[in-house]
Amino acid sequence: MNRPRYFTIHELADPSIIKEVGEEATWGQLDPQLFPALDWLREVFGPLRINGGGYKESGLRRKDTKTGSPRSAHKAGQAYDLKPLNKGVDVKAMYNYILTNEAEAMRHGITELENIIDTPTWLHISCRPHTLGNRIRIVRP
Numbered sequence: 618m619n620r621p622r623y624f625t626i627h628e629l630a631d632p633s634i635i636k637e638v639g640e641e642a643t644w645g646q647l648d649p650q651l652f653p654a655l656d657w658l659r660e661v662f663g664p665l666r667i668n669g670g671g672y673k674e675s676g677l678r679r680k681d682t683k684t685g686s687p688r689s690a691h692k693a694g695q696a697y698d699l700k701p702l703n704k705g706v707d708v709k710a711m712y713n714y715i716l717t718n719e720a721e722a723m724r725h726g727i728t729e730l731e732n733i734i735d736t737p738t739w740l741h742i743s744c745r746p747h748t749l750g751n752r753i754r755i756v757r758p
């Protein structure tokens with residue numbers, strides 16, 4: 618079973634989805650391509666909040682949510698919004714680290730980031746496919 622080491626399904630999906638379909642079926646809605654990136658960033662930067670602590674739409678979102686874009690990668694289980702918990706780690710540093718280590722980041726499944734200028738308190742990572750070749754695509758939310 619391909620599962621991230623450091624994250625539970627409750628951190629990765631909207632609780633109402635888990636309640637509706639159960640944990641196993643919710644795992645099935647997540648694209649496993651991005652799991653290595655979650656563990657990689659967790660090991661480099663320490664604990665990362667996704668859902669929990671008041672957040673519930675930072676991972677897999679309901680198709681009918683009004684949060685974010687209608688075609689958000691979150692609805693396909695292909696995106697997470699990361700909030701570092703360790704003091705001294707900010708999202709800009711994580712963003713720059715990913716771009717500095719672009720090939721490694723892509724090996725861990727990242728294909729897309731949202732421009733950190735638009736999301737100063739979280740980092741959106743995604744494995745949504747694109748056709749820009751061997752580069753991470755930077756998008757505006």
Ligand SMILES: [Zn+2]
Pocket residue numbers: 691696697698741742
């Ligand atoms: Zn996001």
